[in-house]
Amino acid sequence: MAQVFASEIDADACSTECLHPEAIAPLLGRSLGADGARAVGDLFATLADPSRARIVHLLAITEQDLCVCDIALVLGMSVSALSHQLRFLRERGAVERRKVGRMAYYRLVDDHLRHLVLDASTHIAESVA
Amino acid sequence: MAQVFASEIDADACSTECLHPEAIAPLLGRSLGADGARAVGDLFATLADPSRARIVHLLAITEQDLCVCDIALVLGMSVSALSHQLRFLRERGAVERRKVGRMAYYRLVDDHLRHLVLDASTHIAESVA
DNA sequence: CGAATACTTGAGCCATTGCTCAAGTATACT
DNA sequence: AGTATACTTGAGCAATGGCTCAAGTATTCG
Known part of the structure; x- marks a missing residue:
């Protein structure tokens, strides 16, 4: 499992008194590191x-x-705007293109993304009710 | 269920030949409308x-x-950067603040968001493996 | 009271982004 | 060949976003 760890903590950075060492000790190795955060950000930026x-x-x-x-x-x-966005989605592996003559057919290939968007839209439709 | 419908279609907009009426007919009322899309966008913009x-x-x-x-x-x-982002999250109802003296304690209140971020980070950790 | 601490907030800056417009490519039709 | 269609792409622009810096609020301590 490729767990991504946070960069090492600069323990002297903060002005001491406000810290809760017992609260943050169990979190120190478990927070999202820069790479993981970027990957998560990219995933959600898609939608x-x-x-x-x-x-x-x-x-x-x-x-x-x-x-x-x-x-x-x-x-x-x-x-044009659509083509730009489809390019964006294709570069991130979200959709695939099938060319037939001068037409281009797109389909969604990322099942994670499919579930995310469908869950979100039903979730939102419910909470608006 | 507060289904959000797309704005009405301007059927004459496209130059006819490339269309597949039989393909898009069943989709016409079901695509995400502007309001729904903005809500979905806001949800994912959080992460x-x-x-x-x-x-x-x-x-x-x-x-x-x-x-x-x-x-x-x-x-x-x-x-400072953190405070700005926490304000952002608080205005969207993602986190709540508890003030004790001069300190402010934050906690996550949006369970949907909790599942989204945890699912995403494990999903990414797996796919990087 | 005044100084220090913990956090917030507004202004401004630079990078990113989503669009339009115009031009470019590739395929189909005559 | 020449034109039209379907899509792509690059440039440029207005809007947005996340950060730093500086100042401001509120609470605690001496």
Whole structure:
């Protein structure tokens, strides 16, 4: 298990009195390190933008793959903006492209992302009720 | 269930030929609308920054609440930067503050967020292996 | 009271980001 | 070949975000 540890603590950094050594001692090796935090941040950044959330959600509820033009129509986005975001998603391994003639069909390949976006949207729909 | 629907489709927007009406017809009412997308985006934006991911992760693995100074020490962040992020998290209902004298103790109150960050960090630790 | 501590907050800075616009590539049609 | 279609990409721009720095509040101590 590739646990990512925090960088070593600079114990003299703080002005002593406010610390609770007994509280933080058990946490010292377990906090997210810089690499892990960046990876977690990147994962959630994928869905942190409304446009990408809509794209990923749409692909998550679709059985077949969709061409850029269809996605643009359904979401009401410009083809250019969509293509930029699809590139972003593709570089992060979230979606895959299948080219047929001059069309490009995209589908969601990251199942973790599918569950995240579907859970989140139902969770939000409930809490708004 | 407060399902959020996409804005109505401007069917004439696209230059006809590339569309797959049979593919997009079943999707038309089910895509994430602007409000839902913003809500989903806000949820994931909470964890989309490495610093916030570390803060939320730390509070997620901690039973008791922690004072600002302790968090700053464990994460190696400046107190000011930390306070800004804690304010961000507090305004979104992710964490709560308990004041004792001149200290402020924070704890995670959003269980959805706790599961998200813990699932994500284990998921990432596995995939890095 | 005044000084120190623990935290908060506003201003400003630099980096990032999501978009539009214009141009570019690749495939299909005639 | 030439044009049209489907998508991609780079440049540039306005908006956002996270940080530092400095100042401010509130509580404690002497």
